[in-house]
Amino acid sequence: MNFPILTTLIFLPLISSFFIFLSKGQKNDNSAIYISLFSSLATFILSLFVWFSLDLSSSDFQFLEEKSWINDFIKFKLGVDGISILFIVLTTFITPICIISCVNSVKTRVKEFLIAILILETFMLGVFCSLDLVVFYLFFEAGLIPMFLIIGVWGGPKRVYSAFKFFLFTLLGSVLMLAAIIFIYWLTGTTDITQIYEIKIPKEYQNILWLAFFSSFAVKMPMWPVHTWLPDAHVEAPTAGSVILAAILLKMAGYGFLRFSLPMFPLASEYFTPLIFTLSIIAIIYTSLVALMQDDMKKLIAYSSVAHMGYVTLGIFTFTKQGIEGSIFQMISHGLISAALFLCVGVVYDRLHSRMISTYGGLVNYLPKYSFLFILFALAGLGLPGTSGFLGEFLVLTGAFQKNYLIAMIATFGVVLGAAYMLWLSKRVIFGNTNNSEIKTLKDVNKLETLMLVSLGLLVIYFGFYPVPLMDTVNFSVDNLINNYEIAIKSKGLN
Amino acid sequence: MINNLNILLPEIFLTISIFSALMIGVFIKNSFNLIFNLSSIIILVTIAIIFNNSNSSEKIFLDSFSRDAYSNFFKILILISSLFVLNSSKAFIIDSKLGKFEYPIIILLSILGMFFMVSSNDIILFYLGLELQSLSLYILASIDRDNLRSSESGIKYFVLSALSSGLLLYGCSLLYGFTGSTNFDLIANELNKENIGAVFAMVFILVGLAFKVSAVPFHMWTPDVYEGAPTSITSYFAVVPKVAGLAVLIKFMHIPFSNILLEWQTIIIFISLASMILGAVAAIGQTNIKRLLAYSSIGHIGYALAGVATGVISGYESAIVYIAIYVIMNIGAFSCLYLLKKDGEYKEKISDLSGISKKHPILAISFLVILFSLAGIPPLGGFFAKFYVFTAVLEQKMYALAIIGLLTTVISAFYYLKIIKTIYFDDSVITFDAPKNKFAQLSILISCITLLTFFLYPSVLNNVAESLFIY
Numbered sequence: 001m002n003f004p005i006l007t008t009l010i011f012l013p014l015i016s017s018f019f020i021f022l023s024k025g026q027k028n029d030n031s032a033i034y035i036s037l038f039s040s041l042a043t044f045i046l047s048l049f050v051w052f053s054l055d056l057s058s059s060d061f062q063f064l065e066e067k068s069w070i071n072d073f074i075k076f077k078l079g080v081d082g083i084s085i086l087f088i089v090l091t092t093f094i095t096p097i098c099i100i101s102c103v104n105s106v107k108t109r110v111k112e113f114l115i116a117i118l119i120l121e122t123f124m125l126g127v128f129c130s131l132d133l134v135v136f137y138l139f140f141e142a143g144l145i146p147m148f149l150i151i152g153v154w155g156g157p158k159r160v161y162s163a164f165k166f167f168l169f170t171l172l173g174s175v176l177m178l179a180a181i182i183f184i185y186w187l188t189g190t191t192d193i194t195q196i197y198e199i200k201i202p203k204e205y206q207n208i209l210w211l212a213f214f215s216s217f218a219v220k221m222p223m224w225p226v227h228t229w230l231p232d233a234h235v236e237a238p239t240a241g242s243v244i245l246a247a248i249l250l251k252m253a254g255y256g257f258l259r260f261s262l263p264m265f266p267l268a269s270e271y272f273t274p275l276i277f278t279l280s281i282i283a284i285i286y287t288s289l290v291a292l293m294q295d296d297m298k299k300l301i302a303y304s305s306v307a308h309m310g311y312v313t314l315g316i317f318t319f320t321k322q323g324i325e326g327s328i329f330q331m332i333s334h335g336l337i338s339a340a341l342f343l344c345v346g347v348v349y350d351r352l353h354s355r356m357i358s359t360y361g362g363l364v365n366y367l368p369k370y371s372f373l374f375i376l377f378a379l380a381g382l383g384l385p386g387t388s389g390f391l392g393e394f395l396v397l398t399g400a401f402q403k404n405y406l407i408a409m410i411a412t413f414g415v416v417l418g419a420a421y422m423l424w425l426s427k428r429v430i431f432g433n434t435n436n437s438e439i440k441t442l443k444d445v446n447k448l449e450t451l452m453l454v455s456l457g458l459l460v461i462y463f464g465f466y467p468v469p470l471m472d473t474v475n476f477s478v479d480n481l482i483n484n485y486e487i488a489i490k491s492k493g494l495n
Numbered sequence: 496m497i498n499n500l501n502i503l504l505p506e507i508f509l510t511i512s513i514f515s516a517l518m519i520g521v522f523i524k525n526s527f528n529l530i531f532n533l534s535s536i537i538i539l540v541t542i543a544i545i546f547n548n549s550n551s552s553e554k555i556f557l558d559s560f561s562r563d564a565y566s567n568f569f570k571i572l573i574l575i576s577s578l579f580v581l582n583s584s585k586a587f588i589i590d591s592k593l594g595k596f597e598y599p600i601i602i603l604l605s606i607l608g609m610f611f612m613v614s615s616n617d618i619i620l621f622y623l624g625l626e627l628q629s630l631s632l633y634i635l636a637s638i639d640r641d642n643l644r645s646s647e648s649g650i651k652y653f654v655l656s657a658l659s660s661g662l663l664l665y666g667c668s669l670l671y672g673f674t675g676s677t678n679f680d681l682i683a684n685e686l687n688k689e690n691i692g693a694v695f696a697m698v699f700i701l702v703g704l705a706f707k708v709s710a711v712p713f714h715m716w717t718p719d720v721y722e723g724a725p726t727s728i729t730s731y732f733a734v735v736p737k738v739a740g741l742a743v744l745i746k747f748m749h750i751p752f753s754n755i756l757l758e759w760q761t762i763i764i765f766i767s768l769a770s771m772i773l774g775a776v777a778a779i780g781q782t783n784i785k786r787l788l789a790y791s792s793i794g795h796i797g798y799a800l801a802g803v804a805t806g807v808i809s810g811y812e813s814a815i816v817y818i819a820i821y822v823i824m825n826i827g828a829f830s831c832l833y834l835l836k837k838d839g840e841y842k843e844k845i846s847d848l849s850g851i852s853k854k855h856p857i858l859a860i861s862f863l864v865i866l867f868s869l870a871g872i873p874p875l876g877g878f879f880a881k882f883y884v885f886t887a888v889l890e891q892k893m894y895a896l897a898i899i900g901l902l903t904t905v906i907s908a909f910y911y912l913k914i915i916k917t918i919y920f921d922d923s924v925i926t927f928d929a930p931k932n933k934f935a936q937l938s939i940l941i942s943c944i945t946l947l948t949f950f951l952y953p954s955v956l957n958n959v960a961e962s963l964f965i966y
Binding site (some may be wrong): 070072112144145148149152153160168172176185 | 856867873874878882885886889890898902904909912915916919920950953954957958
């Protein structure tokens with residue numbers, strides 16, 4: 001029996017959150033922050049270790065762990081492959097940044113906030129590590145509890161409405177997935193996904209099961225028209241909450257499509273491709289237009305997230321290597337860029353307590369470092385070549401062109417709109433005249449903020465120029481995914 | 496003969512101790528404390544006796560009384576939950592000036608009634624046990640006799656419950672008339688679809704049982720009694736009679752009515768759906784925590800009945816697991832209420848909970864765990880309870896029941912979230928007195944730890960439930 005490295009990885013934040021719970025938490029006592037920072041960095045290093053010791057020339061699940069769990073039928077099964085490891089590392093990388101960001105932005109109940117963040121990290125890592133449907137559902141749903149509290153306790157004025165909307169929307173989507181999971185259990189006799197991949201679900205059930213999973217992932221993604229919870233949640237959540245929401249929670253759905261919908265229901269995925277394409281296109285165009293009209297910075301970035309997620313779904317359902325790799329790349333890069341943009345908004349929000357675009361203007365004259373970083377991430381957000389944002393969109397569109405010209409053309413138009421809202425945002429916030437006299441008194445980014453933003457910025461540029469580490473990691477897993485999909489389509493579900 | 500008595504030993508011990516305690520209470524003045532502690536000891540000893548008693552299935556007294564793993568499990572569940580309910584409410588009882596020595600004795604009497612209910616293998620013994628339990632509960636509901644609301648709830652409960660008992664008795668007599676026997680096993684052999692009169696009897700008996708577990712449409716008494724009765728009584732009502740009622744319900748479906756499965760299944764499905772929906776919708780507008788918990792318990796009974804509605808052993812097992820977890824959650828929830836004390840007065844409005852997370856973080860987080868568990872959010876115990884029930888329901892391909900049930904969990908999540916919102920998001924209003932009720936704190940702790948760590952060994956209860964149906 002090997003050392004259960006994934007279990008350690010998942011439960012390390014949970015255990016350290018328990019220690020924070022025991023710490024005194026008096027004022028000016030930073031022990032809670034140190035504990036959480038230390039444990040999240042340890043988790044990050046552990047996840048890097050997993051990444052580097054992963055055998056990338058194989059598409060099999062590795063670091064397998066299996067324990068009998070419910071009645072010997074359902075096993076607590078964990079494992080990682082090339083796709084999931086990227087999301088794990090993204091999670092463990094973003095969490096320390098969130099913890100650092102709360103030094104400036106969270107003033108009340110810091111201890112509880114850190115506990116919530118660390119518990120949330122445990123659940124997110126569990127989602128990406130689990131190889132069993134029930135285990136996956138357990139972690140997927142459990143994440144609602146800490147996120148609900150993060151929005152509700154530390155959020156803005158309309159936090160109650162947003163927290164409820166977030167919770168109930170997601171729960172409603174998920175219970176149908178739970179029904180589907182139980183149904184699959186009775187259909188195949190197992191919830192172990194590696195076994196389900198081989199058993200192959202009969203054709204007649206695929207469509208309905210696919211829809212049940214889709215209902216959950218579409219809400220989480222979020223896809224148009226069930227995206228309305230996202231802007232509300234983002235606007236009201238504290239900075240760290242927005243960062244986690246945008247960088248990781250949204251990726252769970254894209255990961256879910258790749259891990260469950262595509263391999264388990266290939267025929268249904270093929271059948272519903274037009275639906276996904278339509279919704280993705282609407283998301284890309286419509287929410288980009290909506291983003292143009294926002295006067296709240298966070299809301300604008302939230303809508304841009306919906307648009308970017310549109311590319312992700314579009315890419316996944318092209319079933320081409322470029323498309324799927326592009327989607328994964330887009331998710332990772334969006335995780336970095338949107339996190340950075342929300343942090344940027346958080347920086348000025350901590351100083352002026354306003355998210356309105358009209359409050360700002362001409363920041364470049366008074367906060368040069370901040371303006372540089374803001375422009376960097378805005379450009380990355382619109383997909384400028386040389387940043388990671390470009391490659392993801394480019395690959396997705398390449399994949400889409402192989403599949404459907406019209407869709408690809410319309411989606412490409414979305415890139416232009418993306419440039420429009422991002423540049424206009426930069427123009428109004430960073431450049432222009434300074435109407436607000438308070439801006440003149442603002443201080444530029446401090447050391448912690450620079451640390452967070454620069455580390456994100458370096459990665460965005462690094463992956464923009466040299467995406468090989470990411471591409472190599474997913475290469476064989478994606479090949480395997482597409483191979484299995486094509487075999488299933490050719491055999492038309494006949495075993 | 497001695498052997499037979501051994502089988503009956505828990506009941507015999509309980510009966511003798513009750514009357515001894517009654518005598519002590521009569522002759523010693525101000526003996527509430529004494530009798531109360533004595534009752535706790537009686538309960539503990541009875542638990543020990545049952546544990547020592549064999550689990551092998553045996554029937555005595557012309558097969559009217561059966562002792563088996565099934566009845567023993569429920570007896571232990573009833574005793575343990577009564578022990579927690581009683582002890583955590585002790586401070587409340589004294590504060591509310593309900594500290595009469597009869598209080599614990601009547602509770603013990605109702606437990607005795609439930610013992611006979613779950614052990615009965617004959618409709619006459621079953622009815623006697625049920626009546627002993629009900630009569631004790633009437634008294635308990637109106638025990639705060641100078642309080643208008645308590646008396647009102649007692650009367651309301653008495654009138655409605657007596658009506659349902661009447662219906663039940665009518666059903667029993669019909670059953671005897673159409674099958675020629677009062678014994679469960681013999682009835683099971685006689686019953687079949689063609690026996691319309693017996694099917695008719697089944698409906699009456701179901702009505703009576705549905706009333707006892709407060710399932711819709713026989714739930715009318717629940718909110719009023721829960722709100723009107725003192726909290727200590729409410730917590731007893733919410734937990735213990737439900738366990739006994741469900742045990743008897745499952746037994747009826749499993750043994751005497753097993754041959755008319757399709758006939759009763761439709762009724763139970765309807766009752767289950769109606770309870771789930773009403774429990775979810777009607778609780779939304781409530782402002783009183785006890786009333787809200789009443790609707791919540793109606794909803795929970797709906798989920799447990801969904802497990803029963805499957806009509807197979809795996810479904811019954813899931814219902815038993817559900818009710819066990821329900822007991823753990825409700826003991827925790829009511830114990831929290833005992834800590835909401837301000838200047839000697841117990842608060843029971845949801846708005847009184849406003850912002851308690853700031854002043855009472857531990858109480859708030861306990862509430863949080865229990866409420867999320869009641870809502871069935873993973874990884875807490877309540878999720879597994881629902882998971883098992885819906886697994887059993889979907890195994891029988893009852894898709895509509897499963898989907899509607901799962902959707903009602905979303906609706907009911909709303910009102911649990913509303914309480915959490917009040918606790919965590921709202922501003923602090925009241926600072927409660929420093930908690931002195933140690934046992935209530937202990938119950939909360941045990942309840943929360945069980946719910947939080949349930950996911951480590953989620954099949955513990957299943958394994959127990961599985962062993963109950965092996966004869």
